Amino acid sequence: MEVLVCVKRVPAAGARVPLTGDGRDIDTRHLGFTIGPHEECAVEEAVRLVAAHGGRVTVLAVGPAECAEQVRYALAMGADRGVLVDAGRSDPDPEATAGAITQAVRTLTGGEEPFDLLLFGDCSADAGHHQVGIRVATGLGLPIVSGVKALEVAGDGLRMRREAGDGVEVYRVPLPAAAAVREGLNLPRYPSLPGRLRARKAELRTVAVEPEPGGLRTVRLRQPADDRAAVVVLGHGAAAAPAVVDVLDELGVV
Amino acid sequence: MLLTVVEDREPTPEVCALARSLDPVVEAVAYGADPGPRELARWGVTAVHRIRHELLDAYAPEGYGEALAQLVARLRPSGVLAAATEHGTEILAHAAARAGLPLATDCVSVTGGDPWRLVRSRGGGMLLEEAELAAPVKLVTVAPAAAVPAAGPPHAVGECAVAEFVPELEPRHVRARVVERAARTEGTGLATASVVVSGGRGVGSAEGYAVLEELAGLLGGAVGCSRVATGNGWRPHRDQVGLTGTRIAPEVYLACGISGATQHWVGCMDARTIIAVNTDPDAAMVARADYAVIGDLHEVLPAMVAEIRARRSVHSGPVVSEERG
Ligand SMILES: Cc1cc2nc3c(=O)[nH]c(=O)nc-3n(C[C@H](O)[C@H](O)[C@H](O)COP(=O)(O)OP(=O)(O)OC[C@H]3O[C@@H](n4cnc5c(N)ncnc54)[C@H](O)[C@@H]3O)c2cc1C
Ligand SMILES: Nc1ncnc2c1ncn2[C@@H]1O[C@H](COP(=O)(O)O)[C@@H](O)[C@H]1O
Numbered sequence: 001m002e003v004l005v006c007v008k009r010v011p012a013a014g015a016r017v018p019l020t021g022d023g024r025d026i027d028t029r030h031l032g033f034t035i036g037p038h039e040e041c042a043v044e045e046a047v048r049l050v051a052a053h054g055g056r057v058t059v060l061a062v063g064p065a066e067c068a069e070q071v072r073y074a075l076a077m078g079a080d081r082g083v084l085v086d087a088g089r090s091d092p093d094p095e096a097t098a099g100a101i102t103q104a105v106r107t108l109t110g111g112e113e114p115f116d117l118l119l120f121g122d123c124s125a126d127a128g129h130h131q132v133g134i135r136v137a138t139g140l141g142l143p144i145v146s147g148v149k150a151l152e153v154a155g156d157g158l159r160m161r162r163e164a165g166d167g168v169e170v171y172r173v174p175l176p177a178a179a180a181v182r183e184g185l186n187l188p189r190y191p192s193l194p195g196r197l198r199a200r201k202a203e204l205r206t207v208a209v210e211p212e213p214g215g216l217r218t219v220r221l222r223q224p225a226d227d228r229a230a231v232v233v234l235g236h237g238a239a240a241a242p243a244v245v246d247v248l249d250e251l252g253v254v
Numbered sequence: 255m256l257l258t259v260v261e262d263r264e265p266t267p268e269v270c271a272l273a274r275s276l277d278p279v280v281e282a283v284a285y286g287a288d289p290g291p292r293e294l295a296r297w298g299v300t301a302v303h304r305i306r307h308e309l310l311d312a313y314a315p316e317g318y319g320e321a322l323a324q325l326v327a328r329l330r331p332s333g334v335l336a337a338a339t340e341h342g343t344e345i346l347a348h349a350a351a352r353a354g355l356p357l358a359t360d361c362v363s364v365t366g367g368d369p370w371r372l373v374r375s376r377g378g379g380m381l382l383e384e385a386e387l388a389a390p391v392k393l394v395t396v397a398p399a400a401a402v403p404a405a406g407p408p409h410a411v412g413e414c415a416v417a418e419f420v421p422e423l424e425p426r427h428v429r430a431r432v433v434e435r436a437a438r439t440e441g442t443g444l445a446t447a448s449v450v451v452s453g454g455r456g457v458g459s460a461e462g463y464a465v466l467e468e469l470a471g472l473l474g475g476a477v478g479c480s481r482v483a484t485g486n487g488w489r490p491h492r493d494q495v496g497l498t499g500t501r502i503a504p505e506v507y508l509a510c511g512i513s514g515a516t517q518h519w520v521g522c523m524d525a526r527t528i529i530a531v532n533t534d535p536d537a538a539m540v541a542r543a544d545y546a547v548i549g550d551l552h553e554v555l556p557a558m559v560a561e562i563r564a565r566r567s568v569h570s571g572p573v574v575s576e577e578r579g
Binding site: 026093094129146164166169174182184224234245 | 262313315316339340341343344347348350351352355356357358359360369371376377379380381382383384385386387388389395429430431432433434435436437438439448449473474475481484485487491492494498499505506513514515516517519526527528529530535538540541542543544545546547548549550553554556557558560561562565
């Protein structure tokens with residue numbers, strides 16, 4: 001089974017998301033970078049599928065050359081090949097990102113084995129547009145299910161489960177297909193030491209593309225207002241227990 | 255004219271109110287089920303387009319999106335609005351992909367004109383993004399937290415005409431479709447509990463959650479956790495509170511050994527009262543909580559359990575004997 005997983009390099013923000021002075025971007029000077037939790041699960045699922053059914057996992061990221069760090073992380077988790085897609089701009093809109101991935105997939109599969117399965121995160125960890133996977137699948141003529149929380153090979157297709165509203169939906173989809181998956185699908189492994197060594201040495205392929213810009217343009221980012229009152233410290237250690245229980249009592253939950 | 259997508263027969267108040275602030279004429283799209291035209295008329299919706307097709311008997315994301323794209327091509331509305339639910343977002347994304355239109359998801363405010371100026375909620379409220387949407391037909395999903403314009407809810411009941419729309423669909427449009435549906439069984443305890451006792455890295459191990467379980471039991475609540483706890487395999491993912499876990503709004507959220515990363519915070523910030531237990535007085539969770547205890551959760555929580563048990567036994571046993579005496 002040939003599986004492609006699309007991952008995005010995003011800032012790993014902690015207690016606050018710092019912004020640049022002009023509000024145009026996240027200030028990443030003091031931040032590390034990561035891939036989103038949904039995408040980590042996508043990589044894990046791909047590695048497990050290939051371990052069970054044979055084939056190869058290809059990992060792809062659209063963005064600057066630094067994306068190599070995230071692609072190598074996925075290789076360390078067990079993916080086989082890494083691809084960097086240079087779309088020539090800093091933060092493309094979701095249509096352009098999808099266009100870039102679609103063009104890159106066409107380049108990768110020109111004359112080679114086509115992918116049986118494309119995996120995406122349900123939404124990217126920073127922008128969260130909820131649409132890049134659907135746009136790529138549509139561009140390539142593949143069926144796609146979003147929000148997938150369980151996935152298994154069934155016959156010559158896939159059986160997928162997801163939550164929607166207050167219910168659970170089960171889908172059956174023929175291959176080739178795509179899925180946008182959610183955290184909880186599996187418990188992603190931590191990369192092993194040999195995995196890390198292998199990933200560090202791996203050669204990444206770079207594909208240059210020129211996607212059309214889309215119609216959604218980010219103007220500025222800002223922090224939401226935080227209007228909670230100042231904290232009341234009830235005390236230190238075990239001695240504070242009566243004060244906490246008093247509060248719980250006042251709130252009527254004891 | 256602006257179109258709104260109606261799910262489950264009920265118009266979504268935020269969506270209808272926002273739609274009316276953007277266009278004087280609002281019409282609705284409904285799939286299969288009876289759209290309840292009278293209810294829609296109360297929201298100022300003057301026509302409802304019922305999409306009917308035998309291939310759309312079961313929910314099929316691609317088919318639903320293709321049908322909407324065809325309806326949009328026929329009606330040329332100024333925009334299409336849907337609630338930012340699983341189905342609402344998915345249908346609009348498929349329609350957008352098929353019609354070659356941009357889509358802005360999770361919007362909390364939209365101002366008309368050309369382009370539309372809008373504010374998106376990123377990461378469940380971690381950041382706000384101001385953006386511009388330029389397109390012949392503007393597609394937007396509306397976040398539940400959207401500021402509803404003053405135009406307001408139900409008004410004069412007018413007439414809402416019902417029109418059928420039969421899209422041209424082929425089996426390839428419904429390759430992905432629902433073959434089974436069930437009630438959700440897991441994860442609802444956490445979402446609806448009025449008290450959540452939640453633990454993070456500070457709990458230290460899977461066994462460490464026993465005292466959280468005990469306290470939650472005494473308070474009739476549920477146990478939650480941070481992503482560090484699920485990542486370490488201490489708790490199942492259905493217990494995770496946060497951006498990629500469950501978003502909750504209990505009466506009381508007790509955050510024990512949790513630092514308060516934004517991705518966790520957006521999952522618990524709607525709690526009525528937040529109490530943090532943390533060894534670090536400078537932890538973000540402590541700063542943002544309503545109340546805090548500075549200390550080791552392995553000392554504070556057992557003491558709370560003991561205190562609650564002691565008060566309860568005072569209320570039942572000894573109090574009665576005092577009255578007798
Ligand atoms: C895209 C994305 C999505 C994410 N989604 C989620 C999500 O849904 N939910 C989530 O929780 N996280 C999420 N995260 C992870 C998040 O960024 C943090 O890494 C995580 O919340 C930290 O968990 P923690 O607070 O348990 O651990 P830490 O940040 O390590 O904090 C541990 C805290 O415990 C305190 N402590 C230690 N020992 C004790 C003790 N004995 N008694 C009392 N206090 C003690 C410490 O002072 C510290 O404050 C996400 C991250 C990303 C990038
Ligand atoms: N720059 C990117 N490079 C690779 N994959 C991406 C990129 N942006 C988005 N994706 C994929 O598309 C999914 C959905 O993204 P979004 O539509 O932004 O929420 C992500 O979880 C990724 O799998």
